[in-house]
Amino acid sequence: MSKTVYVGMSGGVDSSVSALLLKEQGFNVIGVYMKNWSKDLPGMKCPWAEDLADAKRVAVKLGIDFEVWDFEEEYRKKVVDYMLDEFKKGNTPNPDIMCNQEIKFRLFLEKAIEKGADYIATGHYARIVDGKLARAVDGNKDQTYFLYRISEEALSHTIFPIGEMLKPDVKKLAEKHGLHNAYKKESMGVCFVGEVGMKDFLKEYIDVKSGEIREIESGKVLGYHEGAVFYTIGQRHGLYLDGEKGVVNDGMPYYVVKKDIKNNIVYVSKNLNHETIWTKKLRLKDVFLRVKTCFSSAEKGQVLVRLRHRAPLVSATFDGRTLHFESEIKRPAAGQSAVLYDGEICLGGGIIA
Amino acid sequence: MIYLDHAAATPVDEKALEAMKPYFSEHFFNPSAAYLPAKKVSADYEAAKATIAHAIGAKASDIVITAGATEANNLAFTAVSGAPRKVPTSFRVLYLEMEHDSIRAVAKKSGGKPIKVLPNGLIDLNDLKTKITDETELISVALANNELGTVQPLAEISGIIREIKLDRLKRGIKKQLLLHSDASQALNLLDINVARLGVDLLTLNSAKIYGPKGVGALYVSHDAKLQPLTVGGGQENGLRSGTENVPGVIGFAKAVEIANEHLNGNRKKYASFRKMFLSELKDFELINKKHVLDNFIVLCFDGIDAERLVFLLEDKGVYVATGAACAASKGVKSHVLKAIGLSDSQITGSLRVSLGETNDERQIHEAAKIINEVVQAERKRIGHE
Numbered sequence: 149m150s151k152t153v154y155v156g157m158s159g160g161v162d163s164s165v166s167a168l169l170l171k172e173q174g175f176n177v178i179g180v181y182m183k184n185w186s187k188d189l190p191g192m193k194c195p196w197a198e199d200l201a202d203a204k205r206v207a208v209k210l211g212i213d214f215e216v217w218d219f220e221e222e223y224r225k226k227v228v229d230y231m232l233d234e235f236k237k238g239n240t241p242n243p244d245i246m247c248n249q250e251i252k253f254r255l256f257l258e259k260a261i262e263k264g265a266d267y268i269a270t271g272h273y274a275r276i277v278d279g280k281l282a283r284a285v286d287g288n289k290d291q292t293y294f295l296y297r298i299s300e301e302a303l304s305h306t307i308f309p310i311g312e313m314l315k316p317d318v319k320k321l322a323e324k325h326g327l328h329n330a331y332k333k334e335s336m337g338v339c340f341v342g343e344v345g346m347k348d349f350l351k352e353y354i355d356v357k358s359g360e361i362r363e364i365e366s367g368k369v370l371g372y373h374e375g376a377v378f379y380t381i382g383q384r385h386g387l388y389l390d391g392e393k394g395v396v397n398d399g400m401p402y403y404v405v406k407k408d409i410k411n412n413i414v415y416v417s418k419n420l421n422h423e424t425i426w427t428k429k430l431r432l433k434d435v436f437l438r439v440k441t442c443f444s445s446a447e448k449g450q451v452l453v454r455l456r457h458r459a460p461l462v463s464a465t466f467d468g469r470t471l472h473f474e475s476e477i478k479r480p481a482a483g484q485s486a487v488l489y490d491g492e493i494c495l496g497g498g499i500i501a
Numbered sequence: 502m503i504y505l506d507h508a509a510a511t512p513v514d515e516k517a518l519e520a521m522k523p524y525f526s527e528h529f530f531n532p533s534a535a536y537l538p539a540k541k542v543s544a545d546y547e548a549a550k551a552t553i554a555h556a557i558g559a560k561a562s563d564i565v566i567t568a569g570a571t572e573a574n575n576l577a578f579t580a581v582s583g584a585p586r587k588v589p590t591s592f593r594v595l596y597l598e599m600e601h602d603s604i605r606a607v608a609k610k611s612g613g614k615p616i617k618v619l620p621n622g623l624i625d626l627n628d629l630k631t632k633i634t635d636e637t638e639l640i641s642v643a644l645a646n647n648e649l650g651t652v653q654p655l656a657e658i659s660g661i662i663r664e665i666k667l668d669r670l671k672r673g674i675k676k677q678l679l680l681h682s683d684a685s686q687a688l689n690l691l692d693i694n695v696a697r698l699g700v701d702l703l704t705l706n707s708a709k710i711y712g713p714k715g716v717g718a719l720y721v722s723h724d725a726k727l728q729p730l731t732v733g734g735g736q737e738n739g740l741r742s743g744t745e746n747v748p749g750v751i752g753f754a755k756a757v758e759i760a761n762e763h764l765n766g767n768r769k770k771y772a773s774f775r776k777m778f779l780s781e782l783k784d785f786e787l788i789n790k791k792h793v794l795d796n797f798i799v800l801c802f803d804g805i806d807a808e809r810l811v812f813l814l815e816d817k818g819v820y821v822a823t824g825a826a827c828a829a830s831k832g833v834k835s836h837v838l839k840a841i842g843l844s845d846s847q848i849t850g851s852l853r854v855s856l857g858e859t860n861d862e863r864q865i866h867e868a869a870k871i872i873n874e875v876v877q878a879e880r881k882r883i884g885h886e
Binding site: 204205208209211213214 | 808809812813815816882883
């Protein structure tokens with residue numbers, strides 16, 4: 149009797165090929181489209197129905213069963229509300245990490261197990277080595293940054309079929325099997341919003357409240373913004389500065405260096421070396437360690453750190469709360485995650501305080 | 502390729518395409534311009550409108566050209582202008598519950614109430630009668646439904662409306678009572694005459710009758726007073742400003758002309774195709790049995806997910822649909838099949854086949870054979886056999 153695996157299918161090429169591989173390996177495969185979000189936004193059509201149709205087309209082509217699981221309510225509560233709350237606090241959360249933790253590797257897993265699954269699978273670029281979460285072979289596509297908070301229990305029931313593959317090979321395999329979506333862009337959940345649309349998305353849920361943009365060094369008001377919560381430290385676009393000629397418009401961009409959420413003030417600076425941008429230390433909160441490694445102030449551990457998806461790995465020491473870097477790094481926005489590695493193995497990580 | 506989704510789109514007839522071509526470059530002039538070549542374009546445009554109008558027994562000045570049926574439907578509903586009544590029981594606007602989304606959306610905006618359909622797909626005239634109140638101003642019933650092809654008894658409906666209008670006059674109630682019908686699917690299969698149907702507003706669509714997409718028309722009787730959706734230069738009697746889509750209308754008119762020539766031939770041909778197709782198919786239930794356009798065939802395969810069939814057939818070069826293309830893209834179940842009382846599993850198992858000019862007899866045999874094979878394979882896969 150072959151083992152049963154429920155594979156999350158988004159309609160994209162990665163999860164399509166994952167389903168294909170599992171089928172070829174002789175699993176009893178059931179494709180599932182997780183309907184997490186379907187609401188259109190002004191000027192932005194949510195592509196869920198197309199994604200669903202693409203996923204279903206692939207499932208039909210592979211001759212596997214296909215189901216649609218509606219997680220919209222839970223996604224709204226666990227991912228979107230969390231995201232909005234964090235933004236309101238002035239942080240820049242990562243909804244994908246939350247989605248993996250709460251939806252894909254919790255709700256989806258639970259429901260699949262309930263339905264008799266031996267495993268779940270997704271099209272993430274990640275591996276499991278000796279039961280531990282490990283970076284994908286394709287270093288350029290590795291998605292463990294988004295997976296560092298999924299539970300051990302989930303991991304023990306998970307297969308990442310394409311973790312050993314390179315993206316171009318995944319595409320080739322899709323083409324070879326006539327999976328039409330070999331060229332389709334990947335998209336999941338509210339990720340359709342993308343970076344450009346995030347502000348528009350937030351505006352649907354958070355009221356616009358105008359406030360001052362001040363230069364941090366002089367305290368001078370340079371312009372006005374639509375709400376400090378919409379801005380991220382380090383951001384230089386979307387600043388409406390109308391200050392004195394020659395001061396603002398000398399060609400040098402201003403960067404957001406500080407947000408005063410309480411008074412709704414955004415502070416900017418032209419000084420790329422401003423202390424709020426560069427740091428040698430990062431305090432983490434909600435630390436989630438995957439591997440029982442003892443980090444303490446007495447016993448600092450040497451780790452590799454990833455501060456953004458696809459950002460290069462940086463070495464640092466970690467004492468269980470704070471990361472110490474050898475040289476200064478550009479400070480990621482509060483609310484983003486720092487993910488720790490020991491070689492290929494993902495040790496876990498935490499949220500930047 | 503065997504294309505069996507003519508209710509969704511039709512290829513532009515070659516003659517229509519040829520007729521359009523000169524108006525893209527050679528006769529590109531703005532019909533409103535003063536010089537002679539522009540006047541000629543204007544005259545050709547008016548003649549084309551006349552051809553379209555004559556096909557439904559109307560005059561060129563009675564129709565407003567739009568960018569398709571959706572716009573024409575929206576324009577028709579401006580007959581009831583102003584904000585929707587606050588009262589939730591408002592019966593100002595009535596529409597058949599299985600209307601196309603372009604009607605349902607605009608009707609809901611004006612607080613419209615749905616009229617029920619019978620299991621055979623025809624309007625429930627008793628429900629219509631009980632829902633028409635002294636408040637009612639507009640009733641919208643498509644001539645032929647876009648998923649089932651069901652042809653509604655419009656003359657009978659307009660008869661009922663006439664009596665009510667008479668009664669209103671006797672009682673001194675002056676409120677308008679208009680009948681609108683979306684005839685998008687029927688223009689090449691039914692002999693349409695606005696007077697005989699008794700409609701005040703009628704929507705026509707070029708894209709469904711082998712004309713270009715993005716062109717439609719609304720017939721407007723003298724009783725109906727509409728508000729423009731776009732304002733500007735005052736074209737189309739002030740009801741739709743914007744430079745005229747000359748090539749589109751020329752192509753539309755040509756398509757109308759061809760449709761009219763072949764009206765009876767088409768019906769006979771599709772009726773014989775339909776009969777042949779149904780006699781060759783196995784293990785299905787026919788959903789739209791009676792009162793339908795001859796080219797519409799809705800099949801239900803019990804226990805099968807018809808969406809899977811769409812993809813399996815696509816693989817074999819056979820293109821069909823599970824319902825309206827716009828509903829499919831939104832991922833919702835057919836409200837039409839629900840309206841005629843089908844169960845969820847029947848709706849899931851239903852496939853829409855719409856025949857058309859791209860089909861020939863050989864294709865119909867071939868399609869029936871392929872569908873039989875695919876359905877059998879799918880039944881086997883899920884262990885029904």
